[in-house]
Amino acid sequence: MSKAGTVAATSALHLLEQYREGTSFFWSSPQHTLLAQGGQIRWSAMEVSEENTTDFMGAVNVNEQKRNEETQLFINQMEQLMEKARRSGQTKPIVVGAIPFDPIHSSAELFVPEKIQWAEPLSPDSRAVVEKRPAAVGCEVREEPAGAIFQQSVNNVLRDLNQGVLHKVVLSRTLHVTSQALVNTHQLLRNLFRDNTHGYTFAVPMTKLSLEKSNITTDKRADVETEKETHRTYIGASPELLVTRKGSKVRANPLAGSAARSDDPAEDRRRAEALLASAKDRHEHAVVIEAVAEALRPLCKQLSVPAEPSLIQTRTMWHLSTEIHGELANVNTSSLELAFALHPTPAICGTPVQAARDAIREQEPFERGLFTGMVGWCDSEGDGEWAVTIRCAEVEGNTLKLFAGAGIVAGSTAEAELAETSAKFGTMLLAMGLDSSVSSMKEE
DSSP states (O other): OOTTOEEEEEOHHHHHHHOOTTTEEEEEOSSOEEEEEOOSEEOOOOOOOGGGOOOTTOOOOOOHHHHHHHHHHHHHHHHHHHHHHHHTTOSSOEEEEEEOSSTTTSOOEEEEOSEEEEEOOOOHHHHTTSOOOOSSOSOEEEEESOHHHHHHHHHHHHHHHHTTSOSEEEEEEEEEEEOSSOOOHHHHHHHHHHHOSSSEEEEEEEOOOOTTTOSSOOTTGGGOOOOSOOOEEEEEEEOOEEEEEETTEEEEEOEEEEEEOOSSHHHHHHHHHHHHHOHHHHHHHHHHHHHHHHHHGGGEEEEEOOSSOEEEEOSSEEEEEOOEEEEESSTTOOHHHHHHHHOSOTTTSEESHHHHHHHHHHHOSSOOTTTTSEEEEEETTSOEEEEEOOSEEEEETTEEEEEEEEEEOTTOOHHHHHHHHHHHHHHHHHHHTOOGGGGGSOOO
């Protein structure tokens, strides 16, 4: 084993059980399972000049050229991070972690691990061995914003769409969940790993913040009597691949257009067929595919884009899906550079991008942070995988903050978009051991 810490392949279940909250990065994809541990070399936030900062109300004053410059600075810093690891003795360093929706105004959670272990993906037979248990108990749930306020925000965006300024905006909301005991993050990861067979399950250790700066609700923190140290973890199971690179081969799998699953098989099939036939959802999907293809074409000498979308399913949702394949024009283009070329896609932001960003800041009463950013890894050769950070939560102590969003286009209704976000909360709620209906239990 080199000082880089890469060890021989083991089983996915073994890696799952070796996970330790606070020190481990866990990643599972349809290709493999990764456990990365120890992070003495950690990314620290870039300096942002005054003209690129936001005022206290969050109004954006960043032009696209300056944003591109800051993005290139971020990529350069990642290269410097791996070079620092090489100087410390690592022969094949890898960067793992999560990058926020807006890397200029929120902090990334990235580090070069000391020890890396790879395994095959968990087989369907092995998943049955993973015992599912509740990860939180006696939970209270609070919405932010309240359902009625979210619907008003959707209507505000629909008004702007009708004026022709915007074509699509993705609005999100959150659930603040307080457990009577510490959240069992390891069990939460087990449950997500077990139930999400075709997606990207992840757990990212986060740097600690003071209570004043934390995104987590802390109302009942004092009620939890424990001497156990708590950690901050970003955890989830994303169905959406942003991009993967292996050598010169590139693959992206954008999703847009969704429908909630049904427990009744006949109704479930009907919903899937209706989604595939929906003019509104197919238009929403086409906007995303066009943007992804447009971003990849200058970087690829060959690009294959299917003419028609297909369906993929999670335990709670149906999605329209298109798998795009390409071959790089320059083999030195890294997976991280590809990810930034694509981010943010219309699937999680909207279009036009800057106008959609402005609408999001105006309508959403919270900072997204890592939500709708990207999570994954990139090695020193440029290979890597990055998923869109959705179906996720930030966990700290006895509290969780869940996130879900919905794309608003012409033809959307406030009621349907609220219902879509409620359905998307289901991935995390079910993994916690709660019924997905709690997503509308209590409003602010």
